[in-house]
Amino acid sequence: xxxxxxxxxxxxxxxxxxxxxxxxxxxxxxxxxxxxxxxxxxxxxxxxxxxxxxxxxxxxxxxxxxxxxxxxxxxxxxxxxxxxxxxxxxxxxxxxxxxxxxxxxxxxxxxx
Amino acid sequence: xxxxxxxxxxxxxxxxxxxxxxxxxxxxxxxxxxxxxxxxxxxxxxxxxxxxxxxxxxxxxxxxxxxxxxxxxxxxxxxxxxxxxxxxxxxxxxxxxxxxxxxxxxxxxxxxx
Numbered sequence: 315x316x317x318x319x320x321x322x323x324x325x326x327x328x329x330x331x332x333x334x335x336x337x338x339x340x341x342x343x344x345x346x347x348x349x350x351x352x353x354x355x356x357x358x359x360x361x362x363x364x365x366x367x368x369x370x371x372x373x374x375x376x377x378x379x380x381x382x383x384x385x386x387x388x389x390x391x392x393x394x395x396x397x398x399x400x401x402x403x404x405x406x407x408x409x410x411x412x413x414x415x416x417x418x419x420x421x422x423x424x425x426x
Numbered sequence: 427x428x429x430x431x432x433x434x435x436x437x438x439x440x441x442x443x444x445x446x447x448x449x450x451x452x453x454x455x456x457x458x459x460x461x462x463x464x465x466x467x468x469x470x471x472x473x474x475x476x477x478x479x480x481x482x483x484x485x486x487x488x489x490x491x492x493x494x495x496x497x498x499x500x501x502x503x504x505x506x507x508x509x510x511x512x513x514x515x516x517x518x519x520x521x522x523x524x525x526x527x528x529x530x531x532x533x534x535x536x537x538x539x
Contacts (some may be wrong), residue, residue: 349527
């Protein structure tokens with residue numbers, strides 16, 4: 315079984331709809347991250363969390379919110395989706411000060 | 427602020443050719459440097475890393491050396507295979523940055539038989 319899972323894997327929605335993307339991990343890591351990937355731009359950080367009570371904005375947090383429901387779960391919400399939020403979204407985890415981040419398989423979101 | 431610049435793709439090579447993907451960075455202090463690989467339809471996987479100057483990361487025949495004097499971390503492989511076709515991302519994690527990764531834009535590699 316995958317250590318970092320994301321649901322849904324694909325989602326098509328309409329402008330103005332509220333969308334939640336979910337991430338779960340079985341690695342026992344304390345830190346979790348949400349990134350979006352756009353062609354030609356690489357991955358950019360949306361939000362990150364060091365534990366359930368510590369949520370931080372990344373470089374492109376506008377239009378997004380997050381919830382850390384438990385150490386293993388980190389959800390990303392788009393309160394009112396817009397077309398330029400069409401992208402591939404990745405969740406990642408990391409344990410403490412170790413360098414490596416582990417990525418989920420991604421969620422492809424299309425906003426029409 | 428911190429940033430990473432990669433050579434633009436796509437890069438198309440024949441099997442067994444030599445690969446270089448250039449990566450340069452801008453950062454204060456002593457960042458850790460990474461190469462991640464994304465195979466079609468999959469998430470990112472760590473390919474190799476280096477945490478201090480002159481370190482060489484290596485994995486699956488790929489290598490990269492952390493060059494502080496030239497602020498570079500170029501990815502190389504002596505003989506590519508069709509199965510190496512993927513998108514490669516250079517990334518850094520800066521000092522006291524909470525482990526946040528700053529990514530380059532990615533370089534798509536296509537290896538033809």
